[in-house]
Amino acid sequence: MFPNKLYINGEWLDTQEMIQVINPATKNVIGSTPNGGEIEAKLSVDAAYTALKEWSKKTADERSRLLLAWHRLIEEHRDELAEIMTMEQGKPFAEAKGEIDYANNYIAWFAEEGKRIYGETIPASSPTKRIIVKRQPVGVVAAITPWNFPAAMITRKVAPALAAGCTIVLKPSEETPFTALKLAEFSQQAGIPKGVINVVTGAPEPIATVWLRDDRVRKLTFTGSTRVGKILMRGAADTVKKLSLELGGHAPLIVTANANIDKAVEGAISSKFRNAGQTCVCTNRIYVDESIADEFSNRLAERVANLKVGNGFEENVSIGPLINDRAVQKVMEHIEDAVKKGANLLAGGNPLEKESGYFIEPTVLTNVTDDMTCMYEETFGPLAPVSSFKTIEEAIERANNTPYGLAAYVFTENINEAVDISEALDYGIIGLNDGSPSAVQAPFGGFKESGLGREGGHFGIEDYLEVKYISLRLN
Ligand SMILES: NC(=O)c1ccc[n+]([C@@H]2O[C@H](COP(=O)([O-])OP(=O)(O)OC[C@H]3O[C@@H](n4cnc5c(N)ncnc54)[C@H](O)[C@@H]3O)[C@@H](O)[C@H]2O)c1
Numbered sequence: 001m002f003p004n005k006l007y008i009n010g011e012w013l014d015t016q017e018m019i020q021v022i023n024p025a026t027k028n029v030i031g032s033t034p035n036g037g038e039i040e041a042k043l044s045v046d047a048a049y050t051a052l053k054e055w056s057k058k059t060a061d062e063r064s065r066l067l068l069a070w071h072r073l074i075e076e077h078r079d080e081l082a083e084i085m086t087m088e089q090g091k092p093f094a095e096a097k098g099e100i101d102y103a104n105n106y107i108a109w110f111a112e113e114g115k116r117i118y119g120e121t122i123p124a125s126s127p128t129k130r131i132i133v134k135r136q137p138v139g140v141v142a143a144i145t146p147w148n149f150p151a152a153m154i155t156r157k158v159a160p161a162l163a164a165g166c167t168i169v170l171k172p173s174e175e176t177p178f179t180a181l182k183l184a185e186f187s188q189q190a191g192i193p194k195g196v197i198n199v200v201t202g203a204p205e206p207i208a209t210v211w212l213r214d215d216r217v218r219k220l221t222f223t224g225s226t227r228v229g230k231i232l233m234r235g236a237a238d239t240v241k242k243l244s245l246e247l248g249g250h251a252p253l254i255v256t257a258n259a260n261i262d263k264a265v266e267g268a269i270s271s272k273f274r275n276a277g278q279t280c281v282c283t284n285r286i287y288v289d290e291s292i293a294d295e296f297s298n299r300l301a302e303r304v305a306n307l308k309v310g311n312g313f314e315e316n317v318s319i320g321p322l323i324n325d326r327a328v329q330k331v332m333e334h335i336e337d338a339v340k341k342g343a344n345l346l347a348g349g350n351p352l353e354k355e356s357g358y359f360i361e362p363t364v365l366t367n368v369t370d371d372m373t374c375m376y377e378e379t380f381g382p383l384a385p386v387s388s389f390k391t392i393e394e395a396i397e398r399a400n401n402t403p404y405g406l407a408a409y410v411f412t413e414n415i416n417e418a419v420d421i422s423e424a425l426d427y428g429i430i431g432l433n434d435g436s437p438s439a440v441q442a443p444f445g446g447f448k449e450s451g452l453g454r455e456g457g458h459f460g461i462e463d464y465l466e467v468k469y470i471s472l473r474l475n
């Protein structure tokens, strides 16, 4: 079930050292993958660079047909892929199936988008000149991805890269390598030629160092923490690589006095507790108008208390385990810090010894103030801190007071208020009465220290293209 070899140049390779993979719901070892290093990292660039010439010369139709063949295999094996994902990442099986569909929709979207890489002609100032603008593939792309979306964060990069005519070397998270390797297996079965996609599992630093230093790698695309994003940004400078960075977030959710409270509660549940609160766009702090703060908090706590926590394969489980012990500790530190500073615990608040997995109760805190760690540090767990505000201006100022700028949420039934607040928030993604804004058609990405560039939609292929113009002088 679990692929346990690297995928380089169409070959499945072993290494002497292996890295164990744990099921976070049981802490059992479910398999292991090669601990690839410098040698494998260089081999992967050799393969991608060799494959680039043929792959970039294929027509957009040819590349599209191969991407759609890959899409069909993923569709056929959706449940198998979802089972692997729940085993290695922990999310509920239904969420895992949803992620496979979401990931696969990126492949379908970019299989078509590759056919719309248009150029243009520009009127020249001389009658004997013509100016022709072309977009061409960047070249070899290095991709490094996180554990929280083991499929979607990969296809959101691989699909546009291949559609644009690039080839790619990919390092998935050491926590969740199997989904990536299984996707690679299906890409091979789909007929995507050797060297176009290469997957190197292993410790991140040695692999990234080789890729950053290799000037044949012309672009780095990274999804993960802002801390690591900054390390990679510095490393990419030496060879001036193009960069796409999808980094951390700290989403505010604003509920005004004009909100539909039931809609706001459901929006808070979906934006906060998806993937046990382990998404980059999860609500991290909730600001509620003081006139409805108690009513909102009590309804939210009532819903949260009914969320079932457990192994992702159990029926009706909404909250799976966190990815590891450090993640549980971080959430507990945020809860303890807030309570010590005066927050009230309205629901949850404890680790759960279920099957000895990394479980924690979904938690609601009220009477929260901005000096509490959870109000400025990414929690990345099922903790909903609620703070009240007096004026809309105050809410906007507090919501924008962060180095992050990925997602924000606004709940109000007043259209003028909705537009005013949405336009004043410094975030790349605004959920307006919508707790689940992510969509393959839309330009996903953030302001400030949440990243550079956009993934998804027609914006998402631009970052894999170079623009050149040809100045033609006629006789
Ligand atoms: N903006 C987005 O689209 C998005 C999506 C998912 C996750 N994230 C963010 O990712 C974080 C959680 O994911 P994570 O824990 O996997 O993040 P992480 O930064 O710890 O790891 C991400 C990837 O980087 C690798 N890595 C770690 N240290 C590295 C180094 N020194 N050099 C090179 N690579 C290194 C890891 O092996 C992994 O593959 C959160 O901050 C979350 O907000 C952002």
Ligand SMILES: O=C[C@H](O)CS(=O)(=O)O
Pocket: 148, 149, 152, 278, 279, 280, 281, 438, 444
């Ligand atoms: O964790 C960040 C992902 O981008 C989540 S999603 O795209 O909103 O599903």
